[in-house]
Amino acid sequence: MLRLIGRRLLLMIPTLILVSILIFALAEVFVPGSVGRSILGPYVTEEQVQLLNERLGADRPIVVRYLSWAGGFVTGDWGDSALLKVPVRPLVMEAFWHSLLLAGFALVLIVPASIALGVFAGLRRDSVLDRTITVSSLSMTVIPEFVSGVVLLYVFAVWLKWLPVTALPPDGSPFYTRLYYLILPAIPLMFLELGYIARMARVGTVQVLSMPYIRTAVLKGLPRSRVVFGHVLRNAMVPTVTVIGSQVGWLLGGLVVVEKLFNYPGIGRLMVEAALAHDIPLLEASVLLVAVVYMIANLIADIVVALLNPRIRMGG
């Protein structure tokens, strides 16, 4: 098991290096014009641009710049924001914790709910209930978060006035108040995941139900509850967990939209702002952090799958 984790961690390193190169290359090499120009805009002189380039070290060879940037990222020196002139790291980290709270809140609510729905639909395969769950959860998934977000905002905040319009409570509010404010932004994120996870849980259940070993379990006279919880669920969870891991990517993308819609100071909004303002150090750092988080999520999913499946666990 430990060997498995170790190997997955080792495998992450080359991917991470390639991702960082990709981000760096996209941000610095292919930008039309120099870094200084993209920060300062078209209305300053060439000398001023040169000066800034030198100050930023942007005139050094590309490999050196990459190494110093990547090295800085590893050691915690993420550079200064070009726009705000403050160190990037605290900026990104603060936004990151905000986003983690929102995304974590959404995940904690949606994962059990969607698995339950999916398994339920799978057990009652092809019934009206199954079709209803499948079609409606899938439809919710494909509707962009800003669409569902806007509609929800209108219904619950503007019309019914049950929930606050904003996502951030006044400073100093207790934790549960913060969660209360996060309910509305979390729902579009939950919609985003619902269909996927539910569908996977359903497919997994349907597949496992058709396996001969389930027939064995039924025909050896086990109660239905034992068949479902002892034999079906565990095996049906394998594809589901894998999907949850990879869905974290969508969730992170969804954060961008939801945070913008609700004016929530998370990493998604930060990235959009950085992108629009061409604040490259800030953009690079946030994107790389997101990539790291995504890979860690997948690693965790792999580990859970290995826990569920003795064959993978023991095979190493």
Added chain:
Amino acid sequence: MDDHRQTSLGPDPDLRKEAAELGADPEMIELRAEAAASAREGRLPADQDRRDQELQADAAAAAEQKRQRRYLVKALLRSPTFMIGLIILLFWVFMAIFSTSLTQSYTAQDAMSSLKPPSAAHWFGTDDLGRDVFARMMAGARTVLVIAPLATALALLWGSIIGLVAGFWRGLTDDIIMRGIDVLLALPIIITSILILSLFGKGTAIIILTIGILFTPVVSRTVRAAVIGEREREYVLAARLRGERSSFVMAREILPNIMQPIIVEGTVRLGYAVFTAATLAFLGFGLAPPSPDWGLTIATQRVFLQIAPWTVLFPALALASLVVAINLITDGLGRTFSK
């Protein structure tokens, strides 16, 4: 001996086989029965009759193919999800093409009647610049319906080629391609698109290219998985024993047999392309105002949500109906194919 074949079918052999055979359309069972009956006659026809027989057989085979295709179409037409989805999609395609000549102008501003609620003059009200929301809603389908299909087509093309090559050749080629795909997939699509669009500028062509490129890895993964499922099948081995080139084996032997997953993948991607294009517009990386694009409209009008919700809700519903429609089509196709 029968059971060796059954094991190769997978779990629960006899039952599944029986169920699968029963699951087939009654027409197919009849056909099989006919074939079996003629096989039972067992003898080859005399030579003089043979030409006639062949001609008849030609006709019968053609009719049979038509019948199968008709069966597939019939099954799709019978699927309510597919039909509802198709009707909505066709409605929006129609509006994207013809709405300008059917509705009021979607650009005409009228400062006097800004943010007016729905009325006979303006069915869905007006926006902050006094433009007709209904006209803008109808015209708003255009951008996504240009971007999404083109981007999907690009992704399908590239993804199929990459998937075929990686899945068929395996080995080092496959390793390199898959690592590249892993890297691209390690970044959420929306975030990568923001990165690319903020650096390379906006514009329909760039958006199409970006979405096309970013969807390619997912498509190629699906195609690769399908290819790997086929490449060890015996008909592919037989082709290799005939000395066929790799390109022939990929294009003529394997590709026709993985069209169904590719088509399903295509519709899934189409839905997500609409999703992504609209999201990018919402985030400010799409077209600039005064485009009637739904995502853009929602982004610019959402400040009026409290005082003039119609400016936001109608384009939101329009967008929702389009993505749900595509999703319904996917669902219908998937179910029909898997039968």
Added chain:
Amino acid sequence: MSTVEDPQLSGDAAALDVRDLEVSFHRRGRRLPVLKGITLKIERGQAYGLVGESGCGKTTLAMAAMRYLASNGTLDNGRVLVDGQDVSELSEEALRKWRGGKVSMVYQDPTQALSPAMRIGDQLAEVYHYHEGMDKKASLEKAREALRRVAIPDPDATLRRYPFELSGGQQQRVVIAMALAVNPQLLILDEPTTGLDATVEAEILDLIEELRGRINAAILLITHNLGLVVRLCERVGVLYAGRLVEEGPAKQVFTDPRHPYTMGLLRCVPRFGMNKTDAALQTIPGTLPALGEPLEGCVYSARCPMARPVCMRREPDFFAWPGDGPDKGRQEAEKLPPDPAAFSPHHAEPVGEAERHVRCYFCAETPHMPHMTPVLATSLEERGAHEADVLGIDHVVRTFKDGRKQLTAVADVSLNLRKGETFGLVGESGSGKTTLAKCVTGLIPPDSGTITFEGGVLKSTAGKRSREALRAIQMVFQNPDSTLNPAWSTRAILTRAVKKLGGAKAGSVRAKVDKLSADVRVEPRFLFQKPTELSGGQKQRIAIARAFAGDPTLVVCDEPASALDVSVQASILNLLVELQTNEQTSYVFISHDLAVVRYISDRIGVMYLAELIEVGAAADVFSPPHHPYTEALFSSIPRLDFEEQKDRIPLRGTMPSLSNPPSGCRFHTRCHRFLGDICVNEVPPDQDVGDGHTYRCHIPPDELRRLQTAKDQGPAAEAEPATAG
């Protein structure tokens, strides 16, 4: 266990009593009958064999007995009584108790029958927990006992293992242990050994036979393998198209079959020792009906060589035999107005009391059923075998990587093949026979060693081989469902093969395709269809035609008939023999079915753990002196003859891993003629028996002949296992 049963009912009630059972599946409002009026009875403690080919409904019958039909299946008529209890009247909870308690089942594929993520111990223990209310500790103790009962080595360790850590044979032992956990009245064995290797199959059969003496359960054995029924069952029922066509004591039915279908089945399986040069296999014309296919009159009339108009007119009843029932029935049928579909439930009940029943008007004539006369193979000499070798395999080695492990699939194999000869390759799964075949055809390049063809060295992969070499060496594959590209029409498949391999000019391609399809007996009308519309046998015929497109010199046949029903298998084997006679083609023929290999081959090679351990003429390899492994393999075949049941030679342990093969002689870990250190430390020499018959063993031929013939003489052999063990 004494829960709900009514003592009056269960007093002397039969273990299984199926009365007039009709089951059909439904699809879009259409009813497709699968079982049409089945009546059968299994007395307590009796073993009953139900035989039939695929799609005849035998598994459906088992599932109906377990009340576990697929969701679109319905029980339309009839009753299933187990131990006097009507299954359909059980409540949910009683049904649960009854399954696994009164009736239990052993399934076809043991690797799929156990829950993959649960320890063996837990899977067994839960049976005791839910049936006998034991706590965890007690039920685990019972589970250990159960494993001991099925002779699993090291039951304590096995309890903690997951299914994937056990071999197929051990998994099946676990499933059997599970089925016998709560002393059932009826044990259903659904193809319990299909898919297992010959020696493992024999092991499981021994276990079942041995357990029969200790349990009082009646057995319903469902199988396509007639040999199993001969070994295990007192009575047998023959199922065809959802209809019981013959029933009676197994010995009577198999030695004196009275239904033409039973007769056909028995005639189309090669008996062990038969060779293509002495007798052609009989075939059953036509193909199996599709499930639910409407059949007129007698269900078998369309394929029956004895069918007469009256058979189509009205379906025969299930007549008692011997008796005058069939004649009376026929006269009655002739008097009635023609009603081809005539079938009403009363036909299901057997007519007349007797041990045997047959559903045929003409069963008196069955022993004289006409023989089909397929082409008999010519002798090797006539096939040009005196000429030089066609194929030479010289020290071929092939390994695979599995993670960090190196698996040697083919270890230093050398052999040669003459023109017009069939070289049979036998061995259990993982012995390397298919890998070797793929090396010959160039689908897998060997790591080292050379393959020569007609004197020249072949390139290692098909892609590098000349067009001439590709034309000359072709392959027929095992799986009829994937051997043809489903997207192409049959004609397109053959046309492409003729174009690429035949080198024919454009004008003559069509003629060549027509000739090929005529040669393999496929009607032209099927050429316009896609493979999915053809039957398994037809697909395999097209695949054979494809291989013969360029008039090959050598065709490698990898289990070409194994996936087919026995009645179809025979016709494919006959076709291969006929083509060989006409074209003087050489074959490498791979099969796990020893009788089939013995029938079709001129020479045979036996593979064990990637090594070729014995080569010789077909008759020689299977008679002493031969390699102890061959001896064991040979002894493990379930035979059709009632008199000649040999004692099986049990092999110790399980198949060693290819990544870490035993030292010295690879067979020493399992050998019953193990000598001692020499077997462990030294690679045995190839002993030459003469006539090209060699085997790899430390025991010299004379000594081995003495040992092996002594064993055949009976009691003297008793001492044998002791010295061997």
